[in-house]
Amino acid sequence: MSASIYLDYNATTPVAPEVAEAIQPFLYGLFGNPSSSHSYGRAAADAMAGAKHQVARLIGAEDDEIVFTGTATEANNTALLGAASALADTARRHIVVSAVEHPAVMQPVLHLRSQGWDVSLVPVDSAGCVLMSAIDEALRPDTALVSIMHANNEVGTIQPLAEIARRARALGILVHTDAAQSIGKIGVNVDALGVDLLTMAGHKFYAPKGIGALYVRRGTPLRRILFGADQEWGLRPGTENVALSVGLGVAAELAHKLLPQVGAMRRKRDALHEQLTAQVPGLQLNGHFAERLPNTLNVSFPGVDGADLLARAPQVAASTGSACHSGRREASGVLAAMGKSYEAARGAVRLSVGRDTTDEDVQRAAQGLVQAWRQLREA
Structure with a gap:
């Protein structure tokens, strides 16, 4: 653990x-x-x-x-x-x-x-x-x-x-x-x-x-x-x-x-987004760019299934959507309501940082997710 x-x-x-x-x-x-x-x-x-x-x-x-x-x-x-x-x-x-x-x-x-x-x-x-x-x-x-x-x-x-x-x-x-x-x-x-x-x-x-x-x-x-x-x-x-x-x-x-310290979470969330965007062409942000919780990053990885991606990156504990129903292999109803395509919804992963998330965590997570995405694309 x-x-x-x-x-x-x-x-x-x-x-x-x-x-x-x-x-x-x-x-x-x-x-x-x-x-x-x-x-x-x-x-x-x-x-x-x-x-x-x-x-x-x-x-x-x-x-x-x-x-x-x-x-x-x-x-x-x-x-x-x-x-x-x-x-x-x-x-x-x-x-x-x-x-x-x-x-x-x-x-x-x-x-x-x-x-x-x-x-x-x-x-x-x-x-x-x-x-x-x-x-x-x-x-x-x-x-x-x-x-x-x-x-x-x-x-x-x-x-x-x-x-x-x-x-x-x-x-x-x-x-x-x-x-x-x-x-x-x-x-x-x-x-x-x-x-x-x-x-x-x-x-x-x-x-x-x-x-x-x-x-x-x-x-x-x-x-x-x-x-x-x-x-x-x-x-x-x-x-x-x-x-x-x-x-x-x-x-x-x-x-x-x-509460005044939530800016640190926003910085780590944005750093994670930047690292993923730089290495995953076609990565898509889901949610409002600005009016969004400072810790939440939901992104769609192109050409893969989000659950398969997380399975390939076991060092990253994240989810494909709400934990209350994330065990289902189906596209998110939230993303469907937003008009996202099935492929985009299928490739979605929710990454949410917290008070204890470190800069090293962000870097390691980005590396693990990018590596998993590349492996799935090459399979």
């Missing part, structure tokens, strides 16, 4: 040492249930409150607008199904989503469609950016909810979310965004974005897997989709995972502190 160059930070990140250290006491001595009234419970409740404050501060929210969840998928389901349930008795039965949403958004929306909701799929341009003209055409008097991801997990394109939200909210429409990929990589402020609901995934910004959060703006109509006791404002019943919540809080604090 130590010889491998990890370039799959969009799939998951390692747990930051500060996060791991903060979690430890809550696995042993501070093991109380936050609902208990004795000292053990109060210590756990205080820790949960502190973690919520840290997460809220990262996105410019209030502490009581944060709901801890098990995953970003759970947060997305809570936002979409909960909002739909709250508005089910109104005249609004229409939802707008983009054509490049993650399955954690698309599948709940398709479920709602099977329950009688009308769904509009908004197209994207060749860079993966939502077409504002299509947004304007999709918004209707009966639109209840718009859900557009903040940044794409495969190509990194950052959506014009603030403008989308401005147009939607002017019509009284709720706005949700899946910000799993953008948190910790670019600045995220819920008021600047104008969203009512926002999803976070801990393992995308150096917290453990199995912890996420949902931002719920005060006054947003949202019904529970899980039933039990009243933890997490009644939206996420069940005894809280105190240890991982504390970890998420520390990860959020680190993300806030280290």
Whole structure:
């Protein structure tokens, strides 16, 4: 494992040492249930409150607008199904989503469609950016909810979310965004974005897997989709995972502190792109050239299959798309929505750098990928 160059930070990140250290006491001595009234419970409740404050501060929210969840998928389901349930008795039965949403958004929306909701799929341009003209055409008097991801997990394109939200909210429409990929990589402020609901995934910004959060703006109509006791404002019943919540809080604090340093990731990403472009004629960038996550490089290698390329370069740990469904040997739906040819989509590889990526990693990865491409072309 130590010889491998990890370039799959969009799939998951390692747990930051500060996060791991903060979690430890809550696995042993501070093991109380936050609902208990004795000292053990109060210590756990205080820790949960502190973690919520840290997460809220990262996105410019209030502490009581944060709901801890098990995953970003759970947060997305809570936002979409909960909002739909709250508005089910109104005249609004229409939802707008983009054509490049993650399955954690698309599948709940398709479920709602099977329950009688009308769904509009908004197209994207060749860079993966939502077409504002299509947004304007999709918004209707009966639109209840718009859900557009903040940044794409495969190509990194950052959506014009603030403008989308401005147009939607002017019509009284709720706005949700899946910000799993953008948190910790670019600045995220819920008021600047104008969203009512926002999803976070801990393992995308150096917290453990199995912890996420949902931002719920005060006054947003949202019904529970899980039933039990009243933890997490009644939206996420069940005894809280105190240890991982504390970890998420520390990860959020680190993300806030280290955000000014994301320029280093951009420099390494661009260096990788430059080295590949110089040695692979016809290499094609997928995603917006400028409005893109600073760590994300999705490129199509001409004349080869991306999965075969990575198999030939085992020293490079990367993916051909989203880790949630990258095991399939089929072209990316995101790239198809962007109008990419089958050959370009077939040759695509997602390379995502992180805090720990070194200049040497970039150089070795470029060499390994170029060598693998040449071998496949000669085969």
